[in-house]
Amino acid sequence: MxxxxxxxxxxxxxxxxxxxxxxxxxxxxxxxxxxxxxxxxxxxxxxxxxxxxxxxxxxxxxxxxxxxxxxxxxxxxxxxxxxxxxxxxxxxxxxxxxxxxxxxxxxxxxxxxxxxxxxxxxxxxxxxxxxxxxxxxxxxxxxxxxxxxxxxxxxxxxxxxxxxxxxxxxxxxxxxNKHGIYRRLHRLNDLRIRPSPEKINEAINMILRSERPVILAGGGVRLSEAEPELLEFAELLNAPVVTTMGGKGTFPEDHPLALGFAGGWGNPAANKALLEADLVIALGTRFGEVNSSSWIYGYTFDFSKSRLLRIDIDEKEQSKSFPEDLFLLGDIKATLREIIDQLRNLIRKGKVERSPWFNSFKEVYDKYWEDFMSVTAENTPIRPDYIVKVLQMLIKKDENISLVTDVGWPKNGIAQFLRITKPHNYITTAGLAIMGFAPPAALGVKLGNPNLKVISVVGDGGFTSTVTCLFTAKQYEIPVVFLVLNNYSFGTIQNIQRIHYGERYIGTAFYDKYKRLYNPDFVKIAEASGVKGMRIERPSELLDALNEAIKLSEPVVVEVPTALQPDVPVTGHWSISEIYHGKLIYMFDRRENIE
Known part of the structure; x- marks a missing residue:
């Protein structure tokens, strides 16, 4: 007993x-x-x-x-x-x-x-x-x-x-005395559900009939640990890959088949390719509003013109938004392996041929990134896109960097512009888009993988929401860099007020009672917490400061005076614009009807 x-x-x-x-x-x-x-x-x-x-x-x-x-x-x-x-x-x-x-x-x-x-x-x-x-x-x-x-x-x-x-x-x-009974070690992906052979065959027939397939990789690829299968599948089909925000990093974005992140704040090439596709193969995505341009046809998707093959582990996702032509309930990794193995046999028999129809979109993708990398900044406050460019320079030299991003430019701008190759390069709050996620989540990332060089990229609003994590970082000596973009506002929402409400700023800019911009001194907060603090005075200092902060192997706050503009380009659509002006746009309406 x-x-x-x-x-x-x-x-x-x-x-x-x-x-x-x-x-x-x-x-x-x-x-x-x-x-x-x-x-x-x-x-x-x-x-x-x-x-x-x-x-x-x-x-x-x-x-x-x-x-x-x-x-x-x-x-x-x-x-x-x-x-x-x-x-x-x-x-x-x-x-x-x-x-x-x-x-x-x-x-x-x-x-x-x-x-x-x-x-x-x-x-x-x-x-x-x-x-x-x-x-x-x-x-x-x-x-x-x-x-x-x-x-x-x-x-x-x-x-x-x-x-x-x-x-x-x-x-x-x-x-x-009822203990020691349950001994099995539980791990993610212990049980991999596969669709029936009949469903796999239907999917393969749909793929074979397509001439312009696009693979859409969502967060389910990351959770299923299906990155190798995704790469093999794309190369087998010679099909371009675009990702959702949650799927960013599951496919190397420097690969010839990569077209980046799609959606309201997506890369223009990704949105254009999806609109031209005759088949979208969606892997583990919820088709949320941000990734789907508010479900308005003509911005990111148009399923009146293209077919939708969807693979997902969650049966509740079926028929939730876009109508599927075929839904496969199954684990992404296991399901792709079944499809790949059968397709490879067919290819050996010479049954799959496809021209690189997406070359023009690849040119758009490359040009967009080259233009972004040419951004310069000479003064403070520093343009937010220049800050993102500096982060790109860091990651190009060191793939062990993990950017844990908060809302606004850190989330949307990095998703749109940055090219990354690993899932850990970009970790964000995709579903709830909650402010204050990045600083404490970065501590968890570092504890989970001490070999990563972790940077929390966060605005001043987000940083002050969970600033107590700075004390935890010091208490346990967790070496994370907190890159604080200080624009004295809840910037994304203030920019909405600028565009739609005639610059009548209320509750967004951090004004005191005399209408002066106010924020605490983040460097002094860091120092009072026993953490090293730096403030960037000139754009030319930023790259060196981040490299120094990473090498210190201790918690560091790097404050960057940040300009409110430019906004993250909305290359797709977000229907709040119509809602603010009293016009409701239903799902599956068409772009030409609202512009």
Whole structure:
């Protein structure tokens, strides 16, 4: 018979069997017993100053390891503080295990300290229902290990995502002999679902009938670890590859078949190629608004003229937006392997021939990048596109650089202009586009892969949203460079006010009560935190400063006075323009009807 362990010890022993390296957490009275058990030499407890920072770090950790990030929160405000970061992980399909303490169940509904019970007693777990894959509330200590095993399994299966295990306070200290039963190590892509042979044959016939196929690589390629298969598939078909924001980096963008990122802020060549395609082969993409130009035909896609073959692990994606001609439910890597093997046999028999119909778009793609790389800056504040150019210069020399980007120019401008070759070169908040993601997520990326040279590219608004992660960086000596683009505003939204509301800036520029622009001194904030701070005074200093910051192997803040303009070019479409002026444009309307 197994010896009895406290619930907390059961949790820690299970986490050790799952080879969990880090627990990201902020303390509280309901989880103190679990902290006591976490004296484990095999698990590092990372203490943060806000629960959202813990969840962002766990998200970043997953992005480079494909191991679930583990977050431990306290009852009530602890669990609720993590909501935005966990929702972001859900929309970007990051596996995460949230273990939360709850009020003692013996006091259920009586008003225990910090219990949420206004409508339903002991109900904090219900707040996570809209965005996690599953919620469990543990009612008996004997069930604890079984529920944890289900949580790890579900978080990593099919389309990964966060799950919540809600544990009333007494469960941590009650004892059980029901442990050591669940021993299987759960890993992403353990089970690879394949479509039926009939569906594979349908897909191959559709591909063979096409003359101008384009491959659209989404975030599902990254999650499926299907980069080798994507490259082999593209070269086999001699078909161009474009990506979504989540798929950027899954195909080397210096490859002759690469046409870059598509969508509202996409590369013009990618959008043009998709419009000319007679078949779009979509791999693991949700067809979100940004990647689909608000689903208006004529900007990025036109499925009244081209066919859509879609492969995805999530059956809920079927028929959600664009109408598919064929939907294959399956893992991207496994499904591509099936298709490749059969296509290769046909090619040996001389049944596939295709001319490089996309050469003109490749010329557009190359010219667009060359024009971007010719951007100059002589004064401060520095043009944001020049800052992105400097980042391109860094990555060209060192593919080990990981840019973890926040919203605005760091996300959209880098996606549009930069050419990268590895998935870790560009990590962003694609689904929720949440401000403040990049600084703490960069810490998680660095912990997950210490060999990467990690730069958090973030605006001043985003940096101040999660600035407490700077204290965590110093506390644990996590060597991340925080590149802060300071334009004294929530720049993307201020530019919307400039374009659509006659420059009536309210709630976007950081004005004080005398209408003077205000921001804290980021270098002094860094120094007060024990972190090195630099301020760029001239554009010519930026490249050297970033190289120096990387070499220091310690947390560094690099503040760059940044111009509000130019805007990131909208090469596709975003229908907010019409909505601001009282005109609603329905999905699948045509470009010529709204311009």
């Amino acid at each position: 197994m010896n009895e362990l406290r619930g907390s010890e059961v949790i820690v022993k299970y986490l050790e069997r799952q080879k969990v390296e880090y627990v990201f957490t902020l303390t509280g009275h309901t989880i103190v017993d679990l902290y006591d058990a976490l004296y484990s030499p095999d698990i590092n407890l990372i203490q943060v100053r806000h629960e959202a920072v813990a969840a962002y770090m766990a998200d970043g950790y997953f992005r480079v390891t494909h191991k679930p990030g583990v977050v431990v929160t306290h009852v009530g405000p602890g669990l609720l503080n993590a909501v935005p970061a966990v929702a972001n992980a859900a929309l970007d399909s990051s596996a995460m295990i949230i273990i939360s303490g709850d009020a003692p169940s013996i006091y259920e509904g009586a008003g225990a300290h910090q219990e949420i019970n206004l409508l339903i007693d002991l109900s904090q777990h219900l707040t996570y229902l809209p965005f996690v894959k599953r919620v469990w509330q543990v009612h008996h200590v004997h069930n604890l290990e079984r529920i944890l095993d289900r949580a790890f399994s579900l978080a990593l299966s099919n389309r990964p995502g966060p799950v919540l295990v809600d544990i009333p306070m007494e469960i941590f200290s009650l004892k059980t």
